Amino acid sequence: MAQREFDDAIVGAGIIGLAHAYHLAMRGRRVIVFERSPQATGASIRNFGMIWPIGQPAGEMYELARRSRELWLNALQATCLWYERTGSLHLAYHDDEADALREFMTAAPACGFECKWLDPRQVTSKSRAVKPDGLRGAMWSPVETCVDPREVIANLPAWLSKEYKVQFVFNCAVTAYNDRYALAGGEEYLADNLYVCAGDDLQTLFPVVFRDSGLVRCKLQMMRSQPMADDWRVGPMLAAGLTLAHYRAFQDCPSLPALKKRFADEMPDYVRYGIHVMVSQNGLGELTLGDSHEYGAEIAPFDKREIDELVLRYLDTFFNAPKLRIASRWNGVYVKHPTEPYFIARPVAGVTVVTGVGGAGMTLSFGLAEKIVKENLGED
DSSP, X not given: OOOOEEEEEEEOXXXXXXXXXXXXXXXXXXXXXXXXXXXXXXXXXXXXOEEOGGGSOTTHXXXXXXXXXXXXXXXXXXXXXOEEOOOEEEEEOSHHHHHHHHHXXXXXXXXXXXOEEEOHHHHHHHOTTBOOTTOOEEEEESOOEEEOHHXXXXXXXXXXXXXXXXXXXXXXXXXXXXXXEEEETTEEEEEEEEEEOOTTOOSSSOHHHHHTSXXXXXXXXXXXXXXXXXXXXXXXXXXXXXXXGTSGGGTTOTTHHHHHHHHHHHOHHHHHTTOOOEEEEOTTSOEEEEOOOEEGGGOOSSOOHHHHHHHHHHHTTTBOOTXXXXXXXXXXXXXXXXXXXXXXXXXXXXXXXXXXXXXXXXXXXXXXXXXXXXXXXXXX
């Protein structure tokens, strides 16, 4: 008979759930992970694969992102999964974009950010994909790291099972937890603690916790290209001017309000759909492109062709890839809190709910999981 008693049960085999399993199992705890699908199919596989500390605001969140990256690298090296320390370029094609980036870099050293300004020649020497026409320069950061989220989500469970005896139960949803008993697939499992890492599922477990949480659902549209030629690599992951209005890292730049006003005046459809355009390239040579942000009542099950066209139109202002052909298109949904970087609740003894990391799940996962596990186990 399969083992039915555990120290910790985890709901969800997305990256947040897997990161919690990693930290708990490394401490010698008996861990079981439940996933309602054959493998996680939510936001954890529908993203750029960007471990992106540069997007987090200075202070606690940036430090958490850097710690998370360190833990990611430990796990990636141990599992032999593909990753690339690409770094990132934030490109400026307008003076106000360059002004905002320079303002950010002025404050950056005191906040622990590692970044510097590159002139157009230095930029194009780092990435053959960047268009030189009209380029003012770019902010270079060496920290950002790219993974293939599909590969991570597919293979990390097997490694955790082999190395740490973590038990995984797929195609099985946890529907109740009471007095240390988890009900999953009609069977009972005894677990001293339950970690609910269920992404945007706010109804199955502890719905009252989410009812007044303020969490909002967000839908993104993304695309992936066919593999590029074997010898053609983008190099750094790329972002451009619109990204400055998206990430909280740039929120204190004095030029940002005027920059946002220009976007609203000149690019209202981009603002309407929350579009900012980024590019990553995985180990297969595929380019991941996107994305958009529609919230709450605006979310529909049907993708908007207009959004994809807007993304590709803006991409064409800074990105030059030979024979770019789109192979797949999709959407993803996550939840985020309007003011907080993540959502944690402990509704009853032994239960920890973790969600609401928004678009920073890949970046924060391993660091946030470590923080929560340490708190729950009373570690310093």
